[in-house]
Amino acid sequence: MLVPLNWLREYCNPDLDTRGIEERLTMTGTKVEAIHHHGVPSADRFVVGRVLEAEQHPGADRLKVCKVDLGDDRDGPASIVCGAPNVAAGQTVAVARPGAVMPDGSELQRLELRGVTSEGMILAENELEIDSSPSTHGILVLDDRMLDAELAPGTPLADVLEIATDVLELEVTPNRPDCLAVYGVARELHAATVGTSAGAELAGAPWEEDPGSPGPVAGLEVTVECPDLCPRFTARLFENVTIAPSPLWLKARLSAAGQRPINNVVDITNYVMLLTGQPLHAFDADRVAGGHLTVRRARDGEQVLTLDGQTRTLDGEMVVIDDADGPTSIAGLMGGARSEVAPDTTRVLLEVATWNGPNIHRTSAALALRSEASSRFEKGLQPEQCMHAQAVATRLMLELCGATVAPGTIDVGPPPPPPQVIPLREQRVEAILGVPVARERQEQILNALDFATQRTDDGLEVVVPALRRADVTREIDLIEEVARIDGLERLPATLPARRGAAGLLTHSQRVRREAEDALVGRGLNEIVGWSFADPELLDRLRLPAEHDMRRVIAVENPLSEGQSIMRPTLLGSLLDAARENVSRNGPDVSIFESGTVYRAPREGLLAEEHHALGALLSGRLAPRSWRGAPGEADFFAAKALLAALLDRFHLDWSVQPGKRPFLHPGRAAAVLAGEEQLGFIGELHPLVASAWDLERTAVFTVDLGKLAAAAPAVVSFSELASVPSLRQDLAVTLPAGVAAGEILQRVGAAAGEMLEHVEVFDVYTGEQVGEGRRSLALGLTFRAHDRTLTDEDVAPARERIIAALDEIGGELRG
Amino acid sequence: MIERIEQLRAEAESEISAAGSSEALEQLRLRYLGRKAELPQLLRGVAALEPAQRSQVGQAANEARQGLETLLAARAAELGGRELEARLADDRVDVTLPGAPPQPLGRLHVISSTRRELEDIFLGLGFTVMEGPEVETVHYNFDALNHSPTHPARARSDTFYVSADVVLRTHTSPMQVRAMEAHPPPLYIVVPGRVYRPDSDATHTPQFHQIEGLAVDEDITLADLKGTLLTFARAVFGDDRDVRLRPHFFPFTEPSVEVDVSCFHCGGTGFLRDGSRCPVCKGEGWLEVLGAGEVDPNLYSFIPTTEANAPGYDPEKVQGFAWGMGIERIAMLKHGIPDLRLLYENDLRFLEQF
Structure with a gap:
């Protein structure tokens, strides 16, 4: 909403400069987003002049040399060269004298034009930003266009025309359509300054006098078939209308408010809307067929040619206004081309109606058609506003268009609901705000906002004005009015009592942080990917038709097909980020993501969501070094990383070979905690890797919720043995197909309690161990809690280990 | 001898x-x-x-x-x-050679580190961290948050729908209701999480992150909100910061406010030492960082009293405040990140900066 300050000050003029007004409005809830300036930067050196002579320039066909009386008795008339074809002796004109600064910032100079000195410039409307449309070229002749024709030369131009004003750009919250109006903002400004030394009264409402009359209008009927969508419809008929340009003051105000002047009738509808907040629509009454308007729901597929020249296709929830020839406008949004006011219009039907806000919002969104009118209607206007607009418009139609108003006003709709009365407890105000507001001050604030008040035992009884009916319905709404005007800056900064509050992270939140930190600590960078995914992701991951990851949540109205499902895995965003980084920054990528993944529910409404942690390693695991080559990403690099992660949480975890469609079939495993499957680990299937332009890449993902459930919240202390351990090595050869995990598991089971730890410190296949066999070197650490072990002590355990390995084809080496 | x-x-x-x-x-x-x-x-x-x-x-x-x-x-x-x-x-070595083997350095994403910083501030103030579903019912996302059945935010241009009754949550506020349904007052929680709206340009991404705060007790005032957010502002942006509350409108708070923090770059003057306009606050001296207010009493009326939250939420007996802020916005302000989209490009050169 653009509000020219000159216009605002006509209704409320506090003793504040623009910044002061900005501050008061912003701090009471009408945020000033920006302050613009319209017209000339400063009114200095712009004056009224009278053209005494206009002679042909001796050296230029198209120029005239004018003698212009600028009211300057000492120096006499100024000589001004003017190129406008319409300049003539006897005209009263607007003149910029040397030193004047034009709207574009340039400073006017005394000039030599082909040998003749020009001491200023006779101005056109666009040079003053009164009207920038091309049809107004030629100088501005004030006596043609102003009612007050006797203007003395030398009068400051700003005294007769609004040539300079600051303009406030306001953010009006959706609950306050009454502030999409200059008079509504003036009321706010009044309330925002009431009781201060700068405060100013609010001028009477511009609709207080209505030259029109109630009753039927001869020859005009209106039927509303859908009162749910049109709570009130009013219309007046104007005759003897002369379509002409609007007077300068009106053009200047509309231009300053960001509206383009068109002609007097259209300008009046715009002006009244900007002043009262209520949109109006003017029909050419002679182009409305049949003298009967019907407001109805449109038919599905019905088409209307709107006055912007476009054909709009409607549906059954949209509202049209019909005449005998069919739809003539789309209610609340735009008039039809057929009944538009034209230069030859002499009879005007002025429609002012109230429409259902949400319905207008829907229609406007569906047709992608937004206008100043629709943006007001969609917030829900009050039926009383119709007659506000009719009253102001009627006065202006009579004044500016030479029109007469036909007797009567069409008015369809039930009487507005009675005003609501709400008790406001004084104590409650303090309880909510944390600071008291005196009852007198509460009254002052509410009265300034047009609420009537009456004192009661414990506070006030408050009558809500019609324009605030939708927004203020409860005591708390009144408290807000008091608080915002009284000044939130008055509030002290206190802290809540926080009874029983204990700021703690849950176990799973702590596990998540620690898991992320573990990966960061191992040199991985965290990415944040999109929750949205492309359905093609599922194919690119080679998922078969019935795969569980295809159980996706689909978005009905995605921004694009590529963002139309919710990701079932972190792999997609990890792979996307890896590809981007490989192409931008080279082949070494170690990243992880911690985020939600989604599946369509097997039952219930909501998604199955869990928080997953996924890591991706591609290329070198660390920067190159002058001392030895760093490792490369592969299955075991990922598994070591996984171990660094899971071992932090004291999990009894393992991996088991397990294929995934997107993983290398020989380098893929399920990650288990006990029997529970936490996730998977593996190298990407080469076809998947190449689909993302990646070389060998290893990944894992785990379900952090399951991980947290498997991780003990508290770890119990284990006694530290004070005796030294005994270390023995064992080299065995086994059939190559026996998994290391099985070997270790058998060793552990056979050895008994004394075996503290086993590690695999060498793996060898080759000629020395024979075809189909593999040699493993195991480091065994034995310890007893009460004595230092000797080789004899552990010999039985060692024998049991050897026997257990023998059962699966193991032979002791060397 | x-x-x-x-x-x-x-x-x-x-x-x-x-x-x-x-x-x-x-x-x-x-x-x-x-x-x-x-x-x-x-x-x-x-x-x-x-x-x-x-x-x-x-x-x-x-x-x-x-x-x-x-x-x-x-x-x-x-x-x-x-x-x-x-x-x-x-036996000396060239100490200026790089260490070896190199220890690669990882970083949390700046959204994560900012989220943790915010969580920690409010943990310190006694708030508990709670999280909720991102795929949410229309009931929790709108109805129970006092949005009228025709509220424009419900439009398909403003909300992603999964079905007629299910949306991608447009804010973290549904957890206000879920938390009150599950726990009796007093309640002090913050709710970080991912939210969705169908916008995409330099200042909007279709997914972003919010952190919601809710405190409900018998006597929590707007002044308490101011004090809590002042503590937050100083913790994040420095000890000299100030906050101001501007009246605003949200369906689920009343009174509603927008909260500005005095600009940390120019000290709130709007101008730098050399007289030029502050590029961070654009000369305003204030940075808009979040929306807040006293919880609208209608919300309490929508909360059924059950065994889980007994004695329940009687609008005449409890009151409190709620606020919500964008984590990306805080991160961008704090680190001077010019374009929201950088946060989702995951370029390692960006990730390694924080």
């Missing part, structure tokens, strides 16, 4: 002092104090002397031996130290 001792001692002392290496010193020790050396021989022969001489000679020889031993030890320490120094000097 005593002269001989003195002579030996003098001779040894001068040679020890002149010894140039530990090795030479060891040779001298053997020569003067070794088993076959003259001085120990003399000492062993003392017993054979007549008593009058015995003590004199014995004492002199002993003194000489002890003196030499002390001198040898001192000289050995001196020479050893010097030799060690020389060896270590030869």
